[in-house]
Amino acid sequence: MKHCVSNAKLHSKVYRGGKEEATLHAPGRQQSYRVIRRGADNAPGIRRAGVANKGRRRKVAWYKEPMNIIITGVGGQGNVMASRVLAGMLVDAGYFVTIGETFGMSQRGGSVMSHLRVSSRCALSPQIPQGRADIIVALEPVEAIRVLSKYGNPAVTVLSNSRVVYPIGVITGDFNYPSLDKIKAIFDKLTVRNWLINATSVAVEMGNPVLSNIVMIGALAKMNLLPIDRRAFEKEITKNMPADKRRINFAAFDAGAKMV
Amino acid sequence: MSKLLSPAKTEVLFMGNEAIARGALEAGLSVAAGYPGTPSSEVIENLASVAGQRNLYVEWSTNEKVAVEVAAAASFAGLRSMCVMKQNGVNVASDFLLHLTASGTRGGMVLVSCEDPGALSSVNEGESRYFARMLEIPLLEPANFQEAKDLTKWAFELSEKIHNIVMLRSVTRMSHASGNVICGSLTDKSRVARFVYDGPITDPLRGPVISTPVVAKHRLQQEKLEKAKKLFEESPFNKYFGPKKPQLLIITSSVCFLYSQEAVSSLGLQKRAGILKLGCTWPLPERLLKKYLRLTDKIMIVEEVLPFMEESVKVLAAGMPKEIGLKTFYGKIDKTLPAVGELNPDIICAALSKVMKVKCKSIPAAYVKGLQKAAALIPPRDQTFCPGCPHRASFWSINTALKRDGREGFVCGDIGCYAMAALTPAIGFHTVRTLHSMGSGTGLACGFAKLGAFGFDKPVLSVCGDSTFYHAVIPALINAQHNRADITFVVLDNAGTAMTGFQPHPGLTTSAMGEAVPAVDIAQICAAIGAKVAISDPFDLDGTSKLLNSFMEQSGSLNVLILRQICALSPEKKGKKKFEMRVDEALCLGEDCGCNRLCTRIFRCPALTWDRTKKKAVVDEVICAGCGVCSSICPQKAIMKTEVIS
Numbered sequence: 049m050k051h052c053v054s055n056a057k058l059h060s061k062v063y064r065g066g067k068e069e070a071t072l073h074a075p076g077r078q079q080s081y082r083v084i085r086r087g088a089d090n091a092p093g094i095r096r097a098g099v100a101n102k103g104r105r106r107k108v109a110w111y112k113e114p115m116n117i118i119i120t121g122v123g124g125q126g127n128v129m130a131s132r133v134l135a136g137m138l139v140d141a142g143y144f145v146t147i148g149e150t151f152g153m154s155q156r157g158g159s160v161m162s163h164l165r166v167s168s169r170c171a172l173s174p175q176i177p178q179g180r181a182d183i184i185v186a187l188e189p190v191e192a193i194r195v196l197s198k199y200g201n202p203a204v205t206v207l208s209n210s211r212v213v214y215p216i217g218v219i220t221g222d223f224n225y226p227s228l229d230k231i232k233a234i235f236d237k238l239t240v241r242n243w244l245i246n247a248t249s250v251a252v253e254m255g256n257p258v259l260s261n262i263v264m265i266g267a268l269a270k271m272n273l274l275p276i277d278r279r280a281f282e283k284e285i286t287k288n289m290p291a292d293k294r295r296i297n298f299a300a301f302d303a304g305a306k307m308v
Numbered sequence: 309m310s311k312l313l314s315p316a317k318t319e320v321l322f323m324g325n326e327a328i329a330r331g332a333l334e335a336g337l338s339v340a341a342g343y344p345g346t347p348s349s350e351v352i353e354n355l356a357s358v359a360g361q362r363n364l365y366v367e368w369s370t371n372e373k374v375a376v377e378v379a380a381a382a383s384f385a386g387l388r389s390m391c392v393m394k395q396n397g398v399n400v401a402s403d404f405l406l407h408l409t410a411s412g413t414r415g416g417m418v419l420v421s422c423e424d425p426g427a428l429s430s431v432n433e434g435e436s437r438y439f440a441r442m443l444e445i446p447l448l449e450p451a452n453f454q455e456a457k458d459l460t461k462w463a464f465e466l467s468e469k470i471h472n473i474v475m476l477r478s479v480t481r482m483s484h485a486s487g488n489v490i491c492g493s494l495t496d497k498s499r500v501a502r503f504v505y506d507g508p509i510t511d512p513l514r515g516p517v518i519s520t521p522v523v524a525k526h527r528l529q530q531e532k533l534e535k536a537k538k539l540f541e542e543s544p545f546n547k548y549f550g551p552k553k554p555q556l557l558i559i560t561s562s563v564c565f566l567y568s569q570e571a572v573s574s575l576g577l578q579k580r581a582g583i584l585k586l587g588c589t590w591p592l593p594e595r596l597l598k599k600y601l602r603l604t605d606k607i608m609i610v611e612e613v614l615p616f617m618e619e620s621v622k623v624l625a626a627g628m629p630k631e632i633g634l635k636t637f638y639g640k641i642d643k644t645l646p647a648v649g650e651l652n653p654d655i656i657c658a659a660l661s662k663v664m665k666v667k668c669k670s671i672p673a674a675y676v677k678g679l680q681k682a683a684a685l686i687p688p689r690d691q692t693f694c695p696g697c698p699h700r701a702s703f704w705s706i707n708t709a710l711k712r713d714g715r716e717g718f719v720c721g722d723i724g725c726y727a728m729a730a731l732t733p734a735i736g737f738h739t740v741r742t743l744h745s746m747g748s749g750t751g752l753a754c755g756f757a758k759l760g761a762f763g764f765d766k767p768v769l770s771v772c773g774d775s776t777f778y779h780a781v782i783p784a785l786i787n788a789q790h791n792r793a794d795i796t797f798v799v800l801d802n803a804g805t806a807m808t809g810f811q812p813h814p815g816l817t818t819s820a821m822g823e824a825v826p827a828v829d830i831a832q833i834c835a836a837i838g839a840k841v842a843i844s845d846p847f848d849l850d851g852t853s854k855l856l857n858s859f860m861e862q863s864g865s866l867n868v869l870i871l872r873q874i875c876a877l878s879p880e881k882k883g884k885k886k887f888e889m890r891v892d893e894a895l896c897l898g899e900d901c902g903c904n905r906l907c908t909r910i911f912r913c914p915a916l917t918w919d920r921t922k923k924k925a926v927v928d929e930v931i932c933a934g935c936g937v938c939s940s941i942c943p944q945k946a947i948m949k950t951e952v953i954s
């Protein structure tokens with residue numbers, strides 16, 4: 049029986065392949081790294097059979113199945129945009145991507161979080177289980193720890209912006225904000241690798257603090273943990289942004305790549 | 309080209325709401341109407357963005373009831389139509405819906421209700437699935453992004469087969485989540501609107517569209533539902549995944565299917581537990597349920613939020629004891645799963661591990677301890693009004709006026725970002741004392757104002773946003789005038805439906821489809837009702853609070869103050885500072901001022917922060933919106949504003 053329910057296998061006429069006897073996928077159970085993508089060893093391109101963008105898939109070594117990424121920050125920092133850009137690149141590379149997001153009232157000054165789940169097998173739940181994040185990208189340092197404390201595990205990687213946005217409770221004096229040294233020490237203790245970079249200062253130099261999210265994406269791409277690169281980014285930005293805004297985004301991406 | 313119009317067979321990343329919109333386009337939708345509400349708004353927004361290319365009529369209606377009526381007219385004329393709203397909207401539309409489901413529909417018509425388990429962006433987590441049962445109409449729930457598209461398309465076909473409206477229910481984690489979707493083809497068949505009404509009254513397809521004769525139409529309605537049930541028996545949207553002889557059968561729907569799947573696999577229960585995923589959740593397909601209920605005696609029902617399916621499954625099971633045998637049910641009723649809040653894979657994992665007596669995998673205890681220690685070091689980040697938000701200024705003035713008035717007056721709140729004025733951390737001054745459904749603040753204020761005979765003597769204010777005004781406040785305002793309720797009503801007019809993403813409303817001159825439309829003026833409506841009306845800029849703190857005081861002093865009349873200032877996040881304003889702000893360190897007296905840090909403890913703008921080493925206020929220029937309001941609250945005049953010349 050099929051237990052792994054790729055969306056379209058069920059109801060759309062498009063055949064998405066996959067072995068009939070495949071058992072239920074095991075999100076998070078596969079701790080072995082460098083798992084070869086199933087599509088590649090079963091029947092090349094099988095997921096794309098009959099699909100117009102067949103053949104666009106690049107042969108990339110896959111690292112973990114699934115890959116769970118959390119992008120976090122404060123409402124208004126461009127969290128949603130960062131997750132869309134990243135997801136767009138990964139869908140283009142041939143993966144199933146699920147983004148779990150909340151926006152609306154939650155963005156008004158509060159913490160925001162996007163869960164990105166990347167699989168070569170099927171659509172996953174839009175919520176990452178606790179303790180199962182592989183990569184945390186934080187646009188604000190304390191938000192990195194907030195996410196880490198719920199979704200962290202000894203194998204997690206953290207990429208965090210060092211620019212602080214003080215919560216109201218800190219401004220009023222009701223709460224303390226830990227020092228960046230303390231934050232870095234927490235990262236060092238609880239992650240397998242981490243970067244604390246000042247993406248906002250680079251973005252401000254480029255003329256707009258909101259570019260911080262793209263600086264972070266550039267840094268993430270450089271880390272080589274995901275099958276994304278400058279070319280994929282260019283393609284994604286060209287698809288979704290007016291021409292006059294592209295160059296500054298490319299520059300922000302490159303600036304980020306230089307920071308790790 | 310819009311992603312929404314991607315060619316057939318291409319694979320795209322769609323948000324659940326985009327997938328619903330695409331499904332409707334593939335079904336040949338002609339008319340869509342809705343009222344903005346998180347998490348539903350993107351369906352109408354996306355359809356509106358391609359209205360010209362696809363020859364659609366798309367509107368933001370004044371409220372959800374009107375939206376259903378607008379869409380129903382299109383259905384009566386033989387077109388395919390859709391109405392879209394969040395869960396509360398179905399409450400608003402329910403009166404019309406109850407009659408519509410009795411009269412029946414003609415062209416395929418779908419009601420999309422996007423709900424918010426856990427109230428991530430709501431002031432309730434109410435369910436509309438129970439309406440499907442009450443309205444006696446079919447209910448469909450997509451379990452992933454592809455299904456969000458495919459099931460929407462099928463909903464139109466189903467509606468046309470049974471000649472009644474079909475309800476499609478999504479949740480925040482589906483509507484606002486994104487995933488891969490393979491597009492189907494867009495239909496080019498265009499329909500001509502033709503309303504036939506000269507047949508006999510008993511002919512629902514050629515006669516007038518009415519709900520009478522009531523009993524005959526009600527019988528017909530139930531026959532339609534039976535027909536839907538038969539179609540559900542064969543539907544590919546209901547599917548079983550798992551072993552032939554499971555020890556536990558999980559019955560689930562919507563995004564809970566993805567959670568259940570994840571929980572089963574992370575506990576390694578693939579060979580012991582089966583999952584019956586239902587896309588058609590009302591009425592339940594009886595034969596299908598019978599087939600799977602026979603597989604095992606342990607049944608777990610996983611759904612959000614209330615035990616809707618669980619009740620239905622139990623009723624079915626009670627009717628077939630000989631065929632299926634005795635069952636033990638696990639779900640919300642026996643408290644295996646919580647009946648409040650949203651679910652997630654972890655909650656289901658915990659429930660499954662209890663029922664199946666297996667252990668959840670855990671992270672090393674020492675590491676968890678480290679995480680807990682780190683978590684204890686970080687401050688909470690509460691929601692608050694954005695930097696530059698007009699509401700902070702408006703409530704500042706309301707608070708100032710109420711204090712000066714001295715009679716312990718208060719505000720009845722309403723639904724919008726300004727509902728945050730009822731939350732403790734949002735601002736350091738509280739005036740909002742009630743918060744319910746849209747328009748209810750003014751209705752409640754009317755009630756309070758009539759309690760004078762019972763010893764109640766506090767002045768009562770109500771507030772609402774501009775979009776809320778049109779949606780539901782006008783009847784309450786007429787009530788206040790006609791019944792002499794002595795209230796001061798404040799419209800927080802920020803020129804759009806801000807909280808849900810700046811959708812236009814009747815006060816603006818552009819429609820959902822971008823066409824020029826006449827604006828309906830709030831001040832003129834209030835004046836026509838007979839109220840005393842004043843308009844002020846909320847950023848003028850002094851002028852606004854004085855106006856409010858003069859209103860509160862006048863008894864025996866309905867007073868309306870319209871506070872006009874565009875939302876700080878609106879496309880017109882975002883990223884454009886009117887003022888450069890800075891704190892003059894020489895003038896700021898810090899803790900010694902005696903103002904109790906009015907700027908940073910009470911006003912609470914995220915951009916106005918406190919330098920702990922210098923013990924002075926400081927402006928965070930990266931997040932400051934440059935509204936300039938804080939310069940008028942400092943008793944030392946230490947917050948300086950310089951106009952930005954552009």
